[in-house]
Structures are given as structure tokens and as C-alpha cells.
Amino acid sequence: MKHSSKQINKIIFTSLVIINLFYSVTFSQVQTKFFRPSITTTFIKPASNEIAKVYEGFATLPMEGRFDNRSVNSNMLNITIPPRPEMPKMENPLGAKRAIEDYKRSLKDWDNAVSKSISGSISPIGKEVFGNMFSRTSDGNMSWDKLMEAANYSATDNQALSAKESKNSANEMEAIANELVKRSYYVVYNIKSIKTYEQVYNDIDASLKALSIKTKKPFKPTPRTQEGWQIDFNYFIYKLVWDDATVNDFGDKAWLDASTTDPAERAKKITAFENYEFKFELALSGGSTANASQSNNPEVYKNSKLFKIERKSMDQLLTELPSSMQDVMVFKGGREIEDFKMRAPIFQEKPITVKLGTKEGLYYDERFFVYEMEQDKEGKTVKKRRGVLRTSKIADNSMIATGTSPASKFRQQGGKKLYQGTLVELYEDYGYGFSIGYGLLDNFIGGATVSAEVRIPRLFKGSGKLNKYLRGLYLNVNASYNPLMRGKEITEDDGYKLNFQCISYGGSLSRETYFTRKGNLYLMPEIGGGLFTTSTEDYTGSNDEEVTLAASGIYVNGSLGLGYHFTPMISFFVKGGFCMKLGDPTWKVEDDEIDFSNVKYSKDFKTIKGISIPVFAGLRFRF
Amino acid sequence: MKKLNFIFITLLFVAFSASSQSRKKADKDTEEWRYELEVVQQGHEGSYLVKVWSYSKKANVAIEQAKKNAIHGIIFRGVSASGRVPGQPALTNNPNLEMEKQEFFDDFFADGGKYMKFVQVSGDGSVAAEDRLKVGKEYKIGVVLSINVEGLRNDLQATGMIKSLSSGF
Numbered sequence: 170m171k172h173s174s175k176q177i178n179k180i181i182f183t184s185l186v187i188i189n190l191f192y193s194v195t196f197s198q199v200q201t202k203f204f205r206p207s208i209t210t211t212f213i214k215p216a217s218n219e220i221a222k223v224y225e226g227f228a229t230l231p232m233e234g235r236f237d238n239r240s241v242n243s244n245m246l247n248i249t250i251p252p253r254p255e256m257p258k259m260e261n262p263l264g265a266k267r268a269i270e271d272y273k274r275s276l277k278d279w280d281n282a283v284s285k286s287i288s289g290s291i292s293p294i295g296k297e298v299f300g301n302m303f304s305r306t307s308d309g310n311m312s313w314d315k316l317m318e319a320a321n322y323s324a325t326d327n328q329a330l331s332a333k334e335s336k337n338s339a340n341e342m343e344a345i346a347n348e349l350v351k352r353s354y355y356v357v358y359n360i361k362s363i364k365t366y367e368q369v370y371n372d373i374d375a376s377l378k379a380l381s382i383k384t385k386k387p388f389k390p391t392p393r394t395q396e397g398w399q400i401d402f403n404y405f406i407y408k409l410v411w412d413d414a415t416v417n418d419f420g421d422k423a424w425l426d427a428s429t430t431d432p433a434e435r436a437k438k439i440t441a442f443e444n445y446e447f448k449f450e451l452a453l454s455g456g457s458t459a460n461a462s463q464s465n466n467p468e469v470y471k472n473s474k475l476f477k478i479e480r481k482s483m484d485q486l487l488t489e490l491p492s493s494m495q496d497v498m499v500f501k502g503g504r505e506i507e508d509f510k511m512r513a514p515i516f517q518e519k520p521i522t523v524k525l526g527t528k529e530g531l532y533y534d535e536r537f538f539v540y541e542m543e544q545d546k547e548g549k550t551v552k553k554r555r556g557v558l559r560t561s562k563i564a565d566n567s568m569i570a571t572g573t574s575p576a577s578k579f580r581q582q583g584g585k586k587l588y589q590g591t592l593v594e595l596y597e598d599y600g601y602g603f604s605i606g607y608g609l610l611d612n613f614i615g616g617a618t619v620s621a622e623v624r625i626p627r628l629f630k631g632s633g634k635l636n637k638y639l640r641g642l643y644l645n646v647n648a649s650y651n652p653l654m655r656g657k658e659i660t661e662d663d664g665y666k667l668n669f670q671c672i673s674y675g676g677s678l679s680r681e682t683y684f685t686r687k688g689n690l691y692l693m694p695e696i697g698g699g700l701f702t703t704s705t706e707d708y709t710g711s712n713d714e715e716v717t718l719a720a721s722g723i724y725v726n727g728s729l730g731l732g733y734h735f736t737p738m739i740s741f742f743v744k745g746g747f748c749m750k751l752g753d754p755t756w757k758v759e760d761d762e763i764d765f766s767n768v769k770y771s772k773d774f775k776t777i778k779g780i781s782i783p784v785f786a787g788l789r790f791r792f
Numbered sequence: 793m794k795k796l797n798f799i800f801i802t803l804l805f806v807a808f809s810a811s812s813q814s815r816k817k818a819d820k821d822t823e824e825w826r827y828e829l830e831v832v833q834q835g836h837e838g839s840y841l842v843k844v845w846s847y848s849k850k851a852n853v854a855i856e857q858a859k860k861n862a863i864h865g866i867i868f869r870g871v872s873a874s875g876r877v878p879g880q881p882a883l884t885n886n887p888n889l890e891m892e893k894q895e896f897f898d899d900f901f902a903d904g905g906k907y908m909k910f911v912q913v914s915g916d917g918s919v920a921a922e923d924r925l926k927v928g929k930e931y932k933i934g935v936v937l938s939i940n941v942e943g944l945r946n947d948l949q950a951t952g953m954i955k956s957l958s959s960g961f
Binding site for chain 1: 833841919925932
């Protein structure tokens with residue numbers, strides 16, 4: 170039985186409507202599957218040459234692995250974005266609430282106006298993407314072939330095997346192809362302002378000057394140590410509307426393939442495609458700043474013999490900005506847009522493996538939450554978090570799935586016991602954190618401590634072998650303040666009780682190591698060093714006047730910590746180790762060095778030299 | 793040495809009894825035949841892809857019992873059509889067959905029994921995230937299985953459990 174072209178179109182698009190209906194029923198509550206979204210990057214027409222150069226940098230910028238990058242020729246939107254409302258200055262605190270409300274309202278109006286303006290002008294770009302997606306030829310014919318290739322690449326092992334076992338395997342792949350069309354995203358960037366670091370410093374100094382006049386304190390200019398660029402930008406993420414009504418409408422009016430031979434009918438369809446208004450909905454918008462800078466001290470580039478640092482030109486620095494802009498968009502989108510979150514069920518429990526890998530752009534230590542599907546009292550499926558996983562071994566699955574794709578290994582880092590089939594979903598973290606705690610048994614690096622940390626693999630987002638060794642590695646900076654050194658004697662029996670304050674600054678490298686199945690407990694070896702100081706202003710000098718007496722020195726330390734996760738964000742830790750002060754501390758009265766090398770220190774000052782065994786306990790927060 | 797032997801034997805006993813408890817639990821759940829069957833697709837050459845939803849307090853137990861449940865469903869309950877995929881009536885229309893031939897079916901559905909010949913896990917063996925549902929205090933697990941309906945029918949006909957179409961009514 171031969172079908173006419175109209176019948177074929179009808180069959181394809183009717184089956185898509187049925188597939189749409191099936192998938193919307195199945196996944197209306199909680200998304201449990203990942204279909205590779207596609208992203209088309211576009212820009213608001215640049216207002217300056219520098220901005221145009223930043224946009225040019227996107228042409229060679231790779232997109233994260235989990236997305237299909239759909240580039241277009243006409244990627245500039247010729248529209249003008251009105252200036253974003255600024256937060257009003259609040260002279261009168263009583264009017265603050267009203268001012269904030271007014272600001273929020275004006276921001277919402279601005280958002281709506283911008284969104285309307287962009288979605289009105291994005292349609293031609295949508296048409297180009299759609300044409301590419303369906304391999305539209307110069308004579309107007311379209312086909313599903315290219316999209317089916319994408320569907321094959323996007324399909325999981327289960328989907329591939331299911332299609333193989335099915336009598337109607339084409340239906341399976343059509344369903345995936347349709348899901349891919351539904352996940353067509355369009356990002357519009359708008360750089361609101363671009364400044365050189367000189368302008369940035371000028372702005373900071375202007376604010377500091379104004380503040381110094383208000384506070385009647387002397388103005389101290391900001392040290393100008395960097396050169397480069399700072400941009401303030403917005404991003405708008407739009408999603409193509411591809412619902413049943415659109416599928417039907419497009420199928421009837423604008424779909425054309427070789428089976429339509431009647432010239433009049435073809436001309437009608439070609440015109441319909443050219444005039445077709447693709448609809449978009451705003452999925453997310455936001456704004457941020459991005460910097461590309463380097464030291465402006467020429468000596469830095471001359472003196473580095475071991476690691477030669479190249480000084481980049483200002484134009485070269487401009488090309489580094491697109492990567493930061495894209496990172497912000499992908500990160501924020503990944504948190505807010507369900508389609509951006511890669512997900513898959515746990516494939517094996519011991520060790521935990523999940524069928525995600527290089528195809529999805531996994532990087533070492535990438536964070537995932539694990540959810541259990543639960544039916545609530547109303548019969549709705551909701552997801553409940555059961556644990557946290559991080560990537561520990563990445564499988565190369567960059568191939569068309571046939572049923573035997575390798576699975577990546579994951580390490581559980583907190584939560585309950587996980588089973589096969591529980592949903593693993595990306596919830597990337599910022600990669601930084603801080604901790605607060607208290608240290609004992611060393612008065613000079615102990616006391617109240619604060620520490621900031623950055624997760625090294627998060628900076629590189631790498632899947633290569635080198636990155637494997639960076640797993641769980643943190644770079645920390647810390648400071649401590651000991652308030653308990655009041656009324657203390659430097660030596661055992663000198664009779665002078667003085668009030669000292671002890672401050673230390675340091676840096677360290679630490680590594681999280683998990684050793685239990687659920688990963689609620691972790692070990693954290695750490696090694697570092699820093700500078701400690703102690704001082705008093707109560708010391709009586711030779712003229713019987715109170716002068717400043719201070720000591721400082723360098724220390725190296727190492728410790729082993731034990732942590733317990735309360736939540737993925739908060740953990741409690743205790744750590745103990747050694748702290749070795751290098752040599753004798755340098756004592757100074759005012760600016761004059763004095764010799765304390767033969768002094769026998771009191772018990773409070775005992776740890777100012779030699780080795781101590783401090784212990785710390787505190788809370789650690791990670792974001 | 794005697795003490796060590798005693799500890800070792802006690803540990804073995806505890807491990808064995810824990811495993812047999814889990815087995816008993818699984819069997820109890822199966823004996824109650826609490827499951828739901830839905831057709832997924834029509835497969836090749838007389839096979840059917842079905843999703844069987846089994847219930848158990850332990851997720852792993854529900855997965856283990858899915859195969860038995862699916863074969864039980866195909867023989868005694870049938871699967872109703874879904875969308876464009878046609879259904880599959882029960883292989884027997886005798887509602888008392890299971891009781892009448894209890895001995896046969898006890899053997900048939902025993903662990904590692906003959907039922908295993910006609911069922912295999914579809915896909916890569918993983919459970920889809922949406923098919924692992926906690927309902928109250930127990931789990932409802934959906935496993936997609938490929939059932940060789942033709943083979944099962946022929947086998948039951950050969951053993952005289954069901955009548956063949958050619959044997960008349």
C-alpha cells in the first residue's frame with residue numbers, strides 16, 4: 170500500500186503528537202531521563218569594538234559535553250536593550266522598604282520588556298537552527314536523518330536495546346529525536362558594560378573617596394596591581410516551544426520533503442516555512458560579572474625562571490571572557506533548568522556505577538545528588554534526596570550506545586544506602602567553602618580559626634588522567650586569632666603579666682578521602698604553612714613608656730582530620746597534627762630587634778618554638 | 793583454637809540465616825502474587841516486552857521476584873493492550889488451574905525453576921529511575937522483561953497444562 174506525501178506527513182506528525190502525549194504523561198511529575206539539549210549562542214548587537222571582540226571569542230569556544238552546540242550564521246540580534254534599573258540610593262532608611270519594592274517592580278518590568286523584545290527578534294535564528302536540524306536543502310526539502318543520527322548518539326543503552334528488541338524500533342528513535350527538538354535552547358548574551366582595570370580602580374577610588382569624606386577618615390587609594398578587563402553581562406535562555414499544537418501546525422503548514430512533488434504545493438510550503446513564526450519561552454535569565462586580568466608588574470614576567478609566565482596583550486585578555494560568561498550560564502542553567510541536568514539511574518551498587526561518561530562531559534569530582542522516587546499521599550511522584558555522589562572514574566562512552574556502554578564510577582559522600590535504580594542527577598557545586606573552628610594546644614596558630622577553601626578539580630573541570638589525581642584536593646587559606654593570651658608571662662618567673670594577641674595566616678593543601686560505603690565520614694590529611702605573630706602594646710620600654718612588643722615566625726604544619734557530613738553542605742570536623750615553628754621567633758620592640766634566643770619560655774609561650782601538637786574542631790560549609 | 797572455631801561457626805550461621813530470611817521474605821511476597829503487569833512493546837518472534845511492577849519492603853527482593861511475577865501474569869492473568877501495542881490474553885482460561893496443578897507450578901516457579909527459560913531482563917539490566925518507587929513503607933519496582941510467550945505456550949501445551957489450539961475444545 171502506497172501512502173501519499175500528505176499521508177506520510179500526517180503519519181509522522183500524528184505519531185509525534187502521540188509520542189508527545191505519552192512522554193508528557195510519563196514525565197509530567199519528575200524528570201528521570203536525560204536527553205541532550207542543544208544550545209545556540211546569540212548576542213545583542215555590540216555597542217563597542219571590545220564587546221564585538223568578546224563575542225568573536227565564542228566562535229571557537231567549545232560547549233560543555235552534555236550539550237549539542239548548534240551554531241548559526243546570523244547570531245546577532247539587532248535590538249537595543251534599555252538600561253537595567255539601578256538599585257536606588259537609600260538616604261532615608263524609613264523609605265527603604267518602599268524603595269526596594271519599587272526597584273523590584275521596575276526590574277520585573279525591565280525583564281518583561283527585554284524578554285518580549287528578544288523573543289520577537291529571535292524567530293529568524295530559530296528558523297536557521299530548525300533548518301539545520303532538519304537538514305533543509307536549498308529546494309526546501311527537510312528530513313529527519315540528521316536528527317535521527319543525533320537521537321542515536323543521545324540514546325542510552327536501555328533505549329538502544331529497547332529499540333532493538335522492539336518490532337517498531339523506529340518509533341523509539343523518533344521519540345528520542347522529538348525530545349531533542351523539544352530541548353532546543355537559545356542563549357542570548359548582552360554585555361552591558363566593559364571596563365579596563367584602570368576604570369575599575371578609578372570607580373573603586375571614587376567610592377572610597379566619597380566614603381572617606383563621610384566618615385572623615387583619610388582616603389587611601391586602592392593598590393593598582395592588575396590589568397585587564399571586567400564586564401557586566403546578562404544572559405537570557407530561551408526554549409523553543411514544540412508542543413502538540415506546534416507540531417501539528419508546523420507539520421500541516423511548513424513541513425516539506427521529497428514526497429511532495431506538486432510545484433504549487435511545494436511553493437506554498439516553502440513560503441509557509443519562510444514566514445513561520447517559531448515561538449520561544451524564557452527559561453531563565455540572569456546577570457553576572459566576568460574578569461580577565463593579570464599582574465601589571467613587569468617584574469613578574471621577568472623573574473619567573475621556573476614557570477615562564479607570558480604577559481598577554483589586552484586583546485588576548487578579551488578572548489578569555491567568553492569562557493567565563495559561558496561557565497556562568499551553564500552553571501546557573503544547570504541548577505535551574507531541568508533539561509540541563511544530566512541524570513541516569515544507578516547501574517550497579519558496588520562500586521556505584523552510572524551510565525554517564527565523556528559523552529555527557531563528566532569531570533572528576535563533579536557533584537550529583539541521588540534521589541529516590543516516592544509516591545506521596547496524593548499519589549504524586551516526588552523525589553527525595555538520599556545521598557551525594559562525586560565522579561571518581563570517568564568512562565569513555567563517546568559512541569553510539571549498543572547496550573554495552575561502559576559506566577563511570579562514583580564515590581558516595583554522605584547520605585543513606587543507595588540502590589540500583591535510584592536517580593542520579595547533576596547538582597554542580599560552586600567548589601568553594603569555608604570553615605570555622607577552634608584550635609587548642611598551640612597558642613600561636615590556635616584559638617578561633619577561619620578558613621576558606623577551593624576545590625581544585627572544580628577549577629579545571631577536567632576528565633583527563635592528570636585530573637584524576639587532583640580528586641578531592643583542596644587549596645585552603647586560613648587565619649586564626651587567639652583571644653586567650655591575656656595576662657601572660659613570656660618567661661616563667663619574670664613577673665610581667667601582659668596582654669598578648671596572637672594572629673596567624675597560612676595556606677594549605679588538603680585531600681578528602683572516603684573510607685566508608687555511605688561516605689558520611691571522611692579523612693582529610695592536610696599540609697601547609699604560614700606566618701604567626703604575637704604582640705602586646707603594654708610592654709614597658711627603657712623610657713618607662715608603654716611600647717609595642719611583638720614576635721613573629723614561620724611555621725609548617727600537617728594534620729589529619731576526621732569529618733562527618735550532616736548535610737551535603739555542612740560537616741563537623743576534628744583534626745590533630747603537628748606544627749613546627751622554623752627557628753627562633755623574631756622579637757621586636759617597636760621596630761628594633763631584640764635577642765630572646767636564650768629565654769626560657771613560660772608554659773603559655775612554650776609553643777612559640779619547636780614542635781607542638783595542636784587539635785582543632787569546627788564546622789565546615791561547602792557550596 | 794576451640795574459641796576461634798566457635799566464633800567462625802557462629803558467624804557462618806548468622807550469615808546463612810540472614811540470607812535465608814531474605815529468601816523467605818522474597819518467597820512470601822511471591823506467594824501472594826502481588827504485582828501489576830503492563831505491556832511495553834511487542835517484540836520479535838512471539839516475544840513480548842512487559843513491565844512488571846512488584847512490591848516488597850526490600851527493593852532488591854522486588855527485583856528478584858519480577859521474573860516469576862511476569863511469567864505468572866502471562867499464564868494466569870494476561871496483559872491488557874496499551875496504546876497501539878496489542879494486549880496478550882492469559883495462556884489459560886481455567887481460573888483454577890494453579891490450584892489444580894499446584895505441584896507442577898510449585899516446581900515450575902521454584903528458585904531457578906523452569907520459568908527462567910522463558911524470561912530475560914530487557915535492556916542492560918538496570919532499573920529505570922521512574923520504575924523504582926517508594927510507596928509508604930515498601931518499594932514498588934518496575935522491571936522490563938522480555939517474555940518468550942510462544943516458547944512458554946508450547947512448553948505448557950507439551951506438559952498438558954494448557955490445551956493447544958489444534959487439540960480442539
